[in-house]
Amino acid sequence: MRKPFIAGNWKMNNTRAAALELVNALKPLVADVSDVEIAVAPTFTCLQDVAEALKGSNIELSAQNISYAKNGAYTGEISADMLKDVGCTHAIIGHSERRQYFGETDHDVSKRVRAALDNNIIPIVCVGETLAQREAGKTSDVVLGQVENGLSSVKKEEAAKVVIAYEPVWAIGTGVTATPDQAQEVHAAIRLKLAELFGADNAAAMRIQYGGSVKASNAKELLGQADIDGALVGGASLKAADFSAIIHAAK
Ligand code: 13P
Numbered sequence: 087m088r089k090p091f092i093a094g095n096w097k098m099n100n101t102r103a104a105a106l107e108l109v110n111a112l113k114p115l116v117a118d119v120s121d122v123e124i125a126v127a128p129t130f131t132c133l134q135d136v137a138e139a140l141k142g143s144n145i146e147l148s149a150q151n152i153s154y155a156k157n158g159a160y161t162g163e164i165s166a167d168m169l170k171d172v173g174c175t176h177a178i179i180g181h182s183e184r185r186q187y188f189g190e191t192d193h194d195v196s197k198r199v200r201a202a203l204d205n206n207i208i209p210i211v212c213v214g215e216t217l218a219q220r221e222a223g224k225t226s227d228v229v230l231g232q233v234e235n236g237l238s239s240v241k242k243e244e245a246a247k248v249v250i251a252y253e254p255v256w257a258i259g260t261g262v263t264a265t266p267d268q269a270q271e272v273h274a275a276i277r278l279k280l281a282e283l284f285g286a287d288n289a290a291a292m293r294i295q296y297g298g299s300v301k302a303s304n305a306k307e308l309l310g311q312a313d314i315d316g317a318l319v320g321g322a323s324l325k326a327a328d329f330s331a332i333i334h335a336a337k
Pocket residue numbers: 095181253257258259260261297298299300318319320321322
C-alpha cells in the first residue's frame with residue numbers, strides 16, 4: 087500500500103518572514119494527519135528557518151534542486167551535504183521550469199538523482215510533456231523517455247525510495263488541470279515503465295505524484311485514481327488553508 091505524498095513546491099516565492107508565517111499557519115491545520123506524507127519545498131534561503139519551525143511536526147523539508155557535485159568550484163550550486171546540514175530530507179529534481187529556463191537535461195537529472203541517493207536524500211523527479219508534444223501524440227515517448235533517462239543512475243535496490251512527479255507542462259500554473267483520466271493514463275504508463283526498469287515489486291512501491299494546477303476542488307478526484315499517489319502542488323501550496331485542504335483530500 088503506497089502512502090499518499092503531498093508536497094508543496096513554493097518555487098521562487100516568500101522571504102523568510104513570509105515562509106515562517108506560512109508553515110506556522112500550516113502546522114496546526116495538518117497536525118492530526120498521519121496517513122499522508124507531507125513536505126514543503128521553500129527556496130534555499132528559507133530552508134534553515136523553516137527547518138527550525140518544522141521540528142517535531144509531521145511536515146518534511148525538501149529543496150527545490152540539488153547539485154550533482156560534492157563540493158568545489160560550482161558557483162551558485164548547493165550540495166547534498168549542505169541540504170542535509172539544514173535538515174532537508176527531499177529534493178525536487180528536473181522540474182520543467184529548470185528544464186525550460188535553465189537548460190537542464192535528463193543527463194543532469196540522472197546525475198542529481200545519484201547525488202541525492204548517495205546522501206540519503208529522497209529525489210522527487212519531475213517529468214512531463216509540453217502542449218505541443220501532447221498535441222503531436224508524443225506524450226508517452228517524452229514522459230517515458232524522461233523517466234528512463236532521468237533514472238538511469240538508480241539501482242534496483244534503491245528504486246522504491248524514488249518519487250516521480252508527473253507534471254504536464256501545459257497544466258503548470260495555468261489553471262488547466264489534466265482530467266483524472268488523462269493523468270491516470272500517463273501514471274499507469276509510467277508505472278509500467280518503472281516495472282520494466284526496476285521490477286514489478288519496486289514499481290508497485292514507488293510513489294507517482296501528479297502536479298499541475300492541483301487545488302482543493304480537484305484534488306480528491308485526481309488522488310482517487312489508482313496510480314496517482316499524491317500531488318506536487320505549486321500555487322495552492324502558498325496558502326496554508328488551500329494546501330491543508332489538498333492534504334486532507336488525500337486521506
Ligand atoms: P501549480 O500547482 O502552480 O500549477 O504548479 C505545479 C508545479 O509546478 C509544482 O511543482
